[in-house]
Amino acid sequence: MSSASHPSLKQLVLVSIPALVVGVLSGLLLAGIDIVAEALEHTLWETIPSSLGVQEHAGWWTLVVMTVIGALVGLALWKVPGHGGHDSATVELFAPVLRLSALPGVALVLILGLAGGVSLGPESPIIAIDVALTVWLLGKIAPGIGTQGAFMLAAAGMLGAMFGTPVAAALLLTELVAAAKRGGLLWDRLFAPLIAAGAATITMQLLHAQSFALDLPEYTDPRLVDLATASAVALIAAVLGVLASIAMPPLHALFRRLRHPLLYVTVGGVVLGLLGWIGGPLTLFKGANETGELIAEMDSYGTWQLLGMALIKTAALVVAAAAGFRGGRIFPAVFIGSAAGLFGYSLMPDMPLALAVAAGVLGAVLAIGRNGWLALFMAAVFGGSMASLTVLTLALLPVWLLVARAPEMIVGEGEPDDLDERDASYLDPHEPTTAEAGPTER
Incomplete structure (x- = not known):
């Protein structure tokens, strides 16, 4: 070179x-x-x-x-x-x-x-x-x-x-x-x-x-069985993400049948309100602070309550995105993965807590975000050690086999949206540009 x-x-x-x-x-x-x-x-x-x-x-x-x-x-x-x-x-x-x-x-x-x-x-x-x-x-x-x-x-x-x-x-x-x-x-x-x-x-x-405010014990002593349990928890969380990906396009189309953003976003708000009523305050908002609260208060929830919160948060994420609210999916995915991880830990109490939560985050973020680097990084934050990174890297493999051929959580380009392109100009950041090719007002 x-x-x-x-x-x-x-x-x-x-x-x-x-x-x-x-x-x-x-x-x-x-x-x-x-x-x-x-x-x-x-x-x-x-x-x-x-x-x-x-x-x-x-x-x-x-x-x-x-x-x-x-x-x-x-x-x-x-x-x-x-x-x-x-x-x-x-x-x-x-x-x-x-x-x-x-x-x-x-x-x-x-x-x-x-x-x-x-x-x-x-x-x-x-x-x-x-x-x-x-x-x-x-x-x-x-x-x-x-x-x-x-x-x-x-x-x-x-x-x-x-x-x-x-x-x-x-x-x-x-x-x-x-x-x-x-x-x-x-x-x-x-x-x-x-x-x-x-x-x-x-x-x-x-x-x-x-x-993210976390209070998890550091995972430092990997065992062979941890590969199996981490993979199982990650797959549980990934299944929730795959279901969300499957549900997104038809739900997006269903909301758009109302034709007007004032109608379909308001209806989306009603549905989110009902989900929040059922799931409680921890299932609201973007999920960063709520993830820390969920981990700190995990002993207050039963096994099936934890799974219920993961399911409700998944539903709320899909409804919020499909109904026209603006926002990202990674923060809610972290909450979904944490709840799924705590559910797995409740079923397998001998599993290290930090690894259970990290594996859940790995599965949910990978299935919802479809970025292996980001999923592994976010999971490692919860695992808190190089030992967890080793186990999580191997646990990622079966999860990727599940999500690789599953639909992505995004509506296709041919689907209608509510952005009036007459009122926005775009630049393609992937195309080489000159210094003069800056944004223009039309």
């Missing part, structure tokens, strides 16, 4: 500066969205019901809040420019770049969903916002990076901010780098995105923001 394939030291240093800026801004953006959503969540679920004398965790209040949130999101999808961005049921984690005028609407529906208890995480919408802002900003101050480079920096920064480590960004972005099929060393191309991811991670840590 010729030296021309390698960027110079000066080029690496110069790209590191905008990468640091993008990383810090990514962390601040996520923290800002979280602060606003948490304030609204406190108002909806504590201040208002307390002032009205509503009993804590009253099921009917869950139904009321979710119905109102559904109506508000539906109204935003109908009237706000950009219509809330991409339909979360129709896009992967990384979607085409939105134009700037669509971003306030995306932020609005994201905050409403996070605060209202919708079973979706912030991933897809917050990455879409970050990417669009970064493409615009770097187009002004560092045009040489180009649209594709800006996309990579923003995606890496937000992944680092959300998952609390730059390693997650490195693992996920290897697929985008490979897809680009361009010359040069992999780590040369990941240099700047890793800086952005690291800067975003540190920003979130300095702000004391935490994705």
Whole structure:
């Protein structure tokens, strides 16, 4: 390989500066969205019901809040420019770049969903916002990076901010780098995105923001039987993910028969309210804090209650995405996997607790997200040791055999969505672009 394939030291240093800026801004953006959503969540679920004398965790209040949130999101999808961005049921984690005028609407529906208890995480919408802002900003101050480079920096920064480590960004972005099929060393191309991811991670840590609050004993003593039990638990969780993937397209089509976003998102809110009423408060929201609470309070739940929460959260995830709410699937998948792991631990109490939860997370995230790197990484976070990583790597194999030929949890491109393309312009981040090919307002 010729030296021309390698960027110079000066080029690496110069790209590191905008990468640091993008990383810090990514962390601040996520923290800002979280602060606003948490304030609204406190108002909806504590201040208002307390002032009205509503009993804590009253099921009917869950139904009321979710119905109102559904109506508000539906109204935003109908009237706000950009219509809330991409339909979360129709896009992967990384979607085409939105134009700037669509971003306030995306932020609005994201905050409403996070605060209202919708079973979706912030991933897809917050990455879409970050990417669009970064493409615009770097187009002004560092045009040489180009649209594709800006996309990579923003995606890496937000992944680092959300998952609390730059390693997650490195693992996920290897697929985008490979897809680009361009010359040069992999780590040369990941240099700047890793800086952005690291800067975003540190920003979130300095702000004391935490994705998952865990209280699990470290798994340090692997046994041969652990391979079998971890695989069994991972398969249980993966089956839930496969069922969700099968249910998504027909349910998406069923909601769209109502023709109008105000109607079908409101109906989705009603269904989510009923599911939350049945499943209880832990089955609401994106699932990060709720996962920690579930693990801490696991002794309060019976075996079949744990399975019930996993099933209800799976149903809520599918309904939320199919009904038009905006959000990601990884955070809810982690809750589903944790509940499935605790269910497996209840059936096999000799199994190490950390390994049971990690295996459940592995199966659910792999089946729902279809990314082996991310599934293994998220599971290793719960396992907490190199010993767990070894077992989980082997447990991943039978799960992949199950999900490899199963449908993905996404609606095909030919399915209708509620995004009016006349109000959004897109850039394909996988296509090579010049510095001048930035986002345009139409």
